[in-house]
Amino acid sequence: MSLLRLEGVTRTVELPDSEPLHILRGVDLEVEVGDHVSIVGRSGSGKSTLLNLLGLLDTPTGGSLQFDGVPLEKLNGAERDRRRGTDVGFIFQAFNLLGGRTALENVMTPLLYAPGKQFWRRERLATEMLDKVGLGNRLASMPEQLSGGEQQRVAIARALVRGPRLILADEPTGALDIDTGAAVMKLLDDVAENSGAALITITHDPNVAALARRHYRLDKGVLTPVDVNRVLTLAERGDTY
Amino acid sequence: MLMRIWTGFVGSVVEAWAELRIHRTRVLLSLIGVAVAVAALTGIVALGAIAQQSQIETLERQSGRPALLNVSTFNPVTGETPDIVELDTAFQTTMDRYEIAFHSRNAYTSMIIQFPDGVRDVQTQVVDPAFGPMHRVRLSEGEWFTASDADRLAPSVIVNEVMWNLLGSPPLSSHPTITLPGKQPTTAVVTAVTPSAQYEDYPSMFLLTNAWDRIATEELRQQTYPSYEAWVPIELADQLMTLIQRDVSGALGTDWQTDVQRNDYLAYSDEDPLLFIKLLVTGVAVLILLLGALGLVNISLVTVRHRIREIGIRRSFGATAGRVFFAVMMESVVATVVAGIAGVAIAVLVVKNPWVMSFVSQGIDDVPAFPIEAALIGLASATAVGALAGLLPALVAVRVKVIDAIRY
Numbered sequence: 168m169s170l171l172r173l174e175g176v177t178r179t180v181e182l183p184d185s186e187p188l189h190i191l192r193g194v195d196l197e198v199e200v201g202d203h204v205s206i207v208g209r210s211g212s213g214k215s216t217l218l219n220l221l222g223l224l225d226t227p228t229g230g231s232l233q234f235d236g237v238p239l240e241k242l243n244g245a246e247r248d249r250r251r252g253t254d255v256g257f258i259f260q261a262f263n264l265l266g267g268r269t270a271l272e273n274v275m276t277p278l279l280y281a282p283g284k285q286f287w288r289r290e291r292l293a294t295e296m297l298d299k300v301g302l303g304n305r306l307a308s309m310p311e312q313l314s315g316g317e318q319q320r321v322a323i324a325r326a327l328v329r330g331p332r333l334i335l336a337d338e339p340t341g342a343l344d345i346d347t348g349a350a351v352m353k354l355l356d357d358v359a360e361n362s363g364a365a366l367i368t369i370t371h372d373p374n375v376a377a378l379a380r381r382h383y384r385l386d387k388g389v390l391t392p393v394d395v396n397r398v399l400t401l402a403e404r405g406d407t408y
Numbered sequence: 409m410l411m412r413i414w415t416g417f418v419g420s421v422v423e424a425w426a427e428l429r430i431h432r433t434r435v436l437l438s439l440i441g442v443a444v445a446v447a448a449l450t451g452i453v454a455l456g457a458i459a460q461q462s463q464i465e466t467l468e469r470q471s472g473r474p475a476l477l478n479v480s481t482f483n484p485v486t487g488e489t490p491d492i493v494e495l496d497t498a499f500q501t502t503m504d505r506y507e508i509a510f511h512s513r514n515a516y517t518s519m520i521i522q523f524p525d526g527v528r529d530v531q532t533q534v535v536d537p538a539f540g541p542m543h544r545v546r547l548s549e550g551e552w553f554t555a556s557d558a559d560r561l562a563p564s565v566i567v568n569e570v571m572w573n574l575l576g577s578p579p580l581s582s583h584p585t586i587t588l589p590g591k592q593p594t595t596a597v598v599t600a601v602t603p604s605a606q607y608e609d610y611p612s613m614f615l616l617t618n619a620w621d622r623i624a625t626e627e628l629r630q631q632t633y634p635s636y637e638a639w640v641p642i643e644l645a646d647q648l649m650t651l652i653q654r655d656v657s658g659a660l661g662t663d664w665q666t667d668v669q670r671n672d673y674l675a676y677s678d679e680d681p682l683l684f685i686k687l688l689v690t691g692v693a694v695l696i697l698l699l700g701a702l703g704l705v706n707i708s709l710v711t712v713r714h715r716i717r718e719i720g721i722r723r724s725f726g727a728t729a730g731r732v733f734f735a736v737m738m739e740s741v742v743a744t745v746v747a748g749i750a751g752v753a754i755a756v757l758v759v760k761n762p763w764v765m766s767f768v769s770q771g772i773d774d775v776p777a778f779p780i781e782a783a784l785i786g787l788a789s790a791t792a793v794g795a796l797a798g799l800l801p802a803l804v805a806v807r808v809k810v811i812d813a814i815r816y
Contacts, residue, residue, distance in 0.1 A: 215811075224724060224810045245728045252726015263721050263814065267430035277725035279419040286415040325725075 170332055170365050171198040171221060175230035178216050178388075190216045192388040193230065200332055202365040203356070205379035206390070207372075213388045214369045215337065221367060222335045223251045235332075252280045256326030256364070258355070260338035262318045264310040264325075270297060271306040274325045281329055296324040300354060316347035323355055327362060334359050336368045340375055352378055416731060424738035431711070438707040439747040442793060445700025446751025447758070449693040450786030454759045456689035457779040458768050463685065467673035468544045472637065474672040475645035476542060479636040479652060484665045489633045498659035499636045502652050508638050512536035513617045515634035517624075521586055521611070523574045530571060531612040534620045534634065542639045545614075550580045550600025553616055563588070563596045563619030569604035571611030588615075590623035645670060697789050704797040708740055712801035719805050720813025733802045740798025741791060748790025752783045 178191040190213045198204055208214045219225040220232060223239070232239045234250065242250065256277075264273050271293050278289035285292065297303055300320040310318055319339065326334055339355060340348030352368075352375055359366040370376055382393040428435050468474075479499060482489055489495075496513070503511045515534040520527050539545065540552035548569060557564045565586065567575070578584035580598065588594045596619070621629065640648045649668045657666040669675075712719075719732055727735075756778050758764060 219811045222724065245730065248723065248726055248728040248731075251724070257724045259814065263717070265718055265721065268426070272426065276722065279423055280722075280726040280728075280731065282412045282415050286419060329726075 169197045169233070170200050170202075170235060171196065172233040173197070173220075173227075173230065174232075176220065176227045176232055177229035178213070178220065178225070179228045190388050191220070191227070191390075194388075194390045196383070196390060198333070198365050198367060200365055201360075201363050202381065203359065203368075203379045204366070204381045204383065205368045205370060205376035206383045206385055207370055207376045207393070208385035209371060212385045214371075214385055217385060217390070218335055218337050218367075218369050221333070222255050222257060223247045252277065253329065254332045256329070256331035256334045258319070258322050258326045258334065258336040258339050260341040262310070262315075262322045262342065264318055264321055266310060269307050269309060270302060270313065270321045270324075273310070273321055274328050277325060277329050285329060293324070293328055296328045297321070299358065300324045314347075315343050316351055319343060319347075319351045320354065323351070323358065327358055327364070330362065330364075332364050334364050334366045336366065336370075338370055338372075339368065340370070340372060345374075348372075348375070416734070420731065420735045420738045421742065423735045424742045427735075427739050428743055434707070434711065435743055438704055439743055439750075441700045441703040442744050442747040442790060443751040443754065445697050445793075446748045446786045446790045447754035448696045448751075449789055450752050450755035450782050451759055452689055452693045452696070453782035453785055454755060454779050455768060456685065457776050457782060458759075459689075460685060461776050462768075464673075465544055469546070470673070472543050472672045473541075473639060474674040475640050475642045475670055476672040477638045477640060477645065477649055477652065478669050478671050479638065479656060479666065481656060481660060481664050481666045483663055490660055490664050492629055492633070494660060495634075495656075498656045501659065502655040503638060505655065506648060506651065508640055508648070510538040510542050510639035512539040512542060512637050513634040514539065514637055515617075515620075515632045517620075517628070517632045520589055521571075523611075524576060525574070528574070528611055531610060533612070533614050534617050534632065535614055536617050538639070539614075539637070542637060546603055547600045548603040550598075552600060553614070557599070558616055558618045560597075560619075563594065563616060563623070564599040565596045566600040566602060566614040567598050568602050568608065568612045570608055571613060572598070572601045574611055588623055590628075591625055592623075594623045642674065693785075697793060701793040701797055704740070704744070704793065705800060708797050708801040709804065712736060712804050715805070716808050716813045719808050720810050723808070723810040724814060729806045732808075733806045736802040736805045737795060737798040740801070741794035744790045744794030744797065745787070748787045748794075751790065752786045755782070755786065 173194050173196040176191060176194040176196075177189065180188045180190060182188055194217065196204075206214060206217065216225070220227055223234065223242075226232075226239060234242075235254070239247070264270075265276060268276070271290070274293035274296055275289045278285050278292060281289070294303070294306060297306060300323055302317060302320055302324065305313065305317065308317075310321070313321065319342075323339075334355070336355060340351055343351060355366065355368075356378055366379075368375060368379060376382055377395075382395055382397075383390050384393045481495055481498075499511075499513075512535050517532050517534060518529050519532050521530045535553075537553040537555055537557065545552060545566075547566070549572075550566070553564060553566070562585070565588075567586075572578075575584060575586070575598070578598075580600070584598045585595050586598065588596050596615075602614075617634075620632075624632070638648070638652065649670070653666050653668040656668075657664065660666070719727075722732065723729075759768075760778055
């Protein structure tokens with residue numbers, strides 16, 4: 168069974184004094200457990216909207232979206248929230264670490280919403296996860312005391328600490344230099360592979376997209392598969408989408 | 409399900425505490441207002457309780473402690489009073505029958521007393537030992553009559569301050585004496601002094617009834633007609649009034665009419681005579697608290713708008729709308745409960761401060777302990793203010809669109 172199945176998904180926004188804005192038009196996508204998918208596209212192509220739908224943060228205005236075989240419309244708001252907490256890990260372009268909290272406290276945050284053992288063992292689990300991303304010695308550091316790469320590693324640890332089956336990375340290297348970005352992507356790829364989670368990377372950087380096994384391009388709300396060679400060519404040229 | 413609720417609750421408290429810890433300066437500043445409001449509320453309620461006790465004691469000194477029954481007997485045709493011995497026996501028997509421990513004769517007479525500067529007429533109130541507690545008689549020196557005073561050959565007298573001064577303010581340890589007139593001159597010992605009000609410029613004293621019975625001439629005794637008083641539980645007052653009236657009348661015969669009345673401050677009206685002071689205190693306290701709450705709501709609303717991105721991030725990690733609502737509420741409640749505890753502590757320190765106490769408890773016999781209800785009202789109000797002040801920000805937090813919040 169697919170982890171995610173999108174069939175003819177559309178997302179339209181009603182505007183007050185204008186024609187409705189069609190952000191996504193008939194998107195079809197199927198993602199299996201352990202998959203690594205990249206979605207590339209220019210700014211304004213609908214990438215973030217698609218990411219929000221995939222992460223159960225938003226609902227489509229048309230088509231169907233199934234998560235783990237369950238149609239999204241069958242889940243109420245709280246159920247969607249809980250499923251998101253259990254099965255989806257987010258990595259944001261701007262890291263979005265919580266200010267005033269240490270690296271350890273940031274990684275512990277998702278575990279505050281976990282029931283049972285995960286909640287009670289949150290400190291140990293968060294420590295282990297930070298250790299896995301190589302920040303075992305920076306537990307007490309505040310976000311502003313960490314470099315960009317370290318902050319993104321904390322964000323990766325936070326996204327993975329509840330053991331999600333789907334990792335959604337929105338421009339994960341967008342705020343990093345090339346070398347740091349490459350290191351972070353390698354780490355993300357490794358951790359995702361080891362955990363068996365599906366990884367969907369949304370990016371405009373062909374170098375990042377090239378790391379995935381399947382590639383899509385989003386243009387004006389339409390999602391189309393892209394040949395890997397095309398991505399590699401763009402990456403070699405140093406072009407962006 | 410239970411485990412989820414429990415972890416959800418603990419998680420919310422953990423979140424709330426972390427939030428308060430991180431924003432401690434802002435929280436501290438916003439809570440000063442609440443702590444001061446709670447301190448004012450608790451302090452006013454506590455001082456109100458002391459003021460109320462003061463007013464109660466004043467009223468009880470004037471008209472006796474509720475329920476105080478006054479018994480009087482007379483002939484409805486001639487207006488004559490019955491034989492004092494028969495009346496006394498009838499009243500005493502009735503008191504014994506209903507096991508009324510606190511009862512007293514109360515009669516007024518005057519005695520010619522020799523002072524160092526000459527003789528004076530001294531207003532004398534003849535009472536039983538129970539009269540003191542029944543009327544909260546205050547003493548500035550010595551102690552009120554006890555049952556054993558009735559057996560003293562040299563009767564005890566309790567004089568007012570004016571009389572004591574006329575006697576030369578002798579120390580009571582020197583057992584100052586006066587000579588009482590009667591069948592034969594009797595030496596009495598001054599055992600206590602009552603404070604005199606500013607308007608009091610005449611000497612007066614209390615004398616026990618059995619001392620009076622021994623020294624007074626028969627003619628004077630019959631002329632000094634007493635009333636009788638009984639202090640009974642308020643809830644039994646109506647029933648006992650009927651029974652005492654019936655029994656005393658029955659004992660004296662059909663020629664006599666016995667009236668039993670209540671004259672204590674609670675007898676005059678069904679309404680609480682202290683209602684005004686209570687309403688005033690409550691009104692002031694509520695006003696103070698509302699001002700504190702308004703300040704907190706204001707700060708909380710501004711704060712939550714600064715936290716929209718953080719709330720969005722939390723939602724992306726699985727925080728349900730209910731959980732966000734509860735966590736924001738908990739932040740407010742946890743903070744105001746802490747402020748409430750501080751406010752109550754401040755109020756206790758202020759109200760129980762010796763200087764304040766000496767000022768507010770003047771003239772009170774039974775100085776109330778710091779009223780526990782004042783502390784509870786303070787804490788409950790702080791919690792309620794926290795919940796109310798948290799409600800609006802919590803609603804704002806729940807309405808946050810996750811997607812917009814993360815991009816905020």
